[in-house]
Amino acid sequence: MARVRVSTTVDGDLLARARELNVGPTDASLLEAALKALRGDVASFLDAAGKL
Template sequence: MARVRISTTVDAALLARARALGTGTTESSLVERALTALLREHRAAQIDREYAEGYARLPADVADEWGDVPAFLDAASRS
């Protein structure tokens, strides 16, 4: 993995709160963890968006070539 040096200014209180967590990590590790969390959050939002778009195109409560889910659930609840 190639390493890159960055230099930035951050909110002092935010940095102090992150340091106070006592994780025993360096500031570079804190930045890496924050970037990893940002990318994970972005990917999760992308997946949620794709699910929403898929269900908008093909709602789960509409019969299709795989069957009629609402009718199946209705029948299953009566048995």
């Protein structure tokens, strides 16, 4: 899998709460899990709407 560097600014409180979920050892693993979940949610929404 190709890796891409992501640089961004996020809400500090939201990041702290997300870190409490213990998704992985790094913020990168947290971001990857969030992106996978978002992709699944959007795909399900589009599928239900007949647009996928």
